[in-house]
Amino acid sequence: MSDALTSLLAQRDWLLTDGATGTNLFNMGLEAGEAPELWNVDRPDAIRALYRGSVDAGSDLFLTNTFGGNASRLALHQASDRVEELNRAGAALAREVADASGREVVVAGSIGPTGEIMAPMGSLTREAAADLFEAQAEGLREGGVDILWVETLSAGEELEAAAEAIRRTGMPWCVTMSFDTAGRTMMGLTGSDLVRLVTALPHPPIAFGANCGVGASDLLRTVLGIAAQGPELPIIAKGNAGIPKFVEGHIHYNGTPELMADYARLARDCGARIIGGCCGTTPEHLVAMRRALETHEPGPKPGLDEIVERLGAFSSLSDGGEGAPERRPRRRRRG
Numbered sequence: 001m002s003d004a005l006t007s008l009l010a011q012r013d014w015l016l017t018d019g020a021t022g023t024n025l026f027n028m029g030l031e032a033g034e035a036p037e038l039w040n041v042d043r044p045d046a047i048r049a050l051y052r053g054s055v056d057a058g059s060d061l062f063l064t065n066t067f068g069g070n071a072s073r074l075a076l077h078q079a080s081d082r083v084e085e086l087n088r089a090g091a092a093l094a095r096e097v098a099d100a101s102g103r104e105v106v107v108a109g110s111i112g113p114t115g116e117i118m119a120p121m122g123s124l125t126r127e128a129a130a131d132l133f134e135a136q137a138e139g140l141r142e143g144g145v146d147i148l149w150v151e152t153l154s155a156g157e158e159l160e161a162a163a164e165a166i167r168r169t170g171m172p173w174c175v176t177m178s179f180d181t182a183g184r185t186m187m188g189l190t191g192s193d194l195v196r197l198v199t200a201l202p203h204p205p206i207a208f209g210a211n212c213g214v215g216a217s218d219l220l221r222t223v224l225g226i227a228a229q230g231p232e233l234p235i236i237a238k239g240n241a242g243i244p245k246f247v248e249g250h251i252h253y254n255g256t257p258e259l260m261a262d263y264a265r266l267a268r269d270c271g272a273r274i275i276g277g278c279c280g281t282t283p284e285h286l287v288a289m290r291r292a293l294e295t296h297e298p299g300p301k302p303g304l305d306e307i308v309e310r311l312g313a314f315s316s317l318s319d320g321g322e323g324a325p326e327r328r329p330r331r332r333r334r335g
Helices: 004-011 022-028 036-042 044-057 071-077 080-099 126-143 156-169 191-199 216-227 257-270 283-295 304-311
Strands: 061-063 106-111 147-153 173-177 207-212 235-239 244-247 250-253 272-277
Touching: 004 106, 022 036, 022 044, 036 044, 036 080, 044 061, 044 080, 044 283, 071 080, 071 126, 080 106, 080 126, 106 126, 126 147, 126 156, 147 156, 147 207, 156 173, 156 191, 173 235, 191 207, 191 216, 207 216, 207 272, 216 235, 216 257, 216 304, 235 257, 257 272, 257 283, 257 304, 272 283
Parallel strands: 061 106, 106 147, 147 173, 173 207, 207 235, 235 272
Antiparallel strands: 244 250
């Protein structure tokens, strides 16, 4: 039986995902250091509003408020024994909102990194990581998600552990890594490395790609590198809404809806089929992105200079790839 995301991809050339979780919850009153997942039980109406914001803005797919819902991260909030409860609650609220939308909307169960360093550099073994991910995945499945969505990973070993956990559940899934250090993940992986990892998995994802990182320009450079490898799976692009700036004690992203609309067009031309935002992306941004994708006539893959001209400078000279062309950061910026 085909899963909901594969079915939707068969009908459409592109899909719009959601935007930020943390940014929008902070706008609702979430305090720094507070676990967002606790709101799935303590403030369910706020989580419903978070989900409806994406759906009403036109998202075809949205993620649950469960990014830090594994036992390792929840232990920081004395809630490691509530993994199943919090993930099930976050998923059930999402299922409720999606089913009430009157159209086909995919619910993706968000699974973030464990927050620990994998062996041999750290103490977390692949088997232990897989157990952490499996417990979270089971809670999300019980809550009614359509697919699992592993995001913001940086280590290949952690990706493989997540893949093993999800294989045990038999659920369909997607995965994205965050390339935020001169075109590489925190653990040094490139977009090409991600392609090789995903291709070798016995239980491959439906789609894969990049999320978060630095700014929209950097993310699209990574997407171009992934697309250049010719992967058969659909590519995901989920970039931040501009560059973060610390203003009066709060982090603000400078990406306007107009800039994110242009990012969405460029992401489509770069080869992405599942396009959305990450940190700083609000429903206002998503509305502009949806409108841009609906009216965009696909064009040739943009060059690096065009990306810089339209979205702003890269944060580093290189995308981290072997033999990759370099572009010196330029200061012109539109939007």
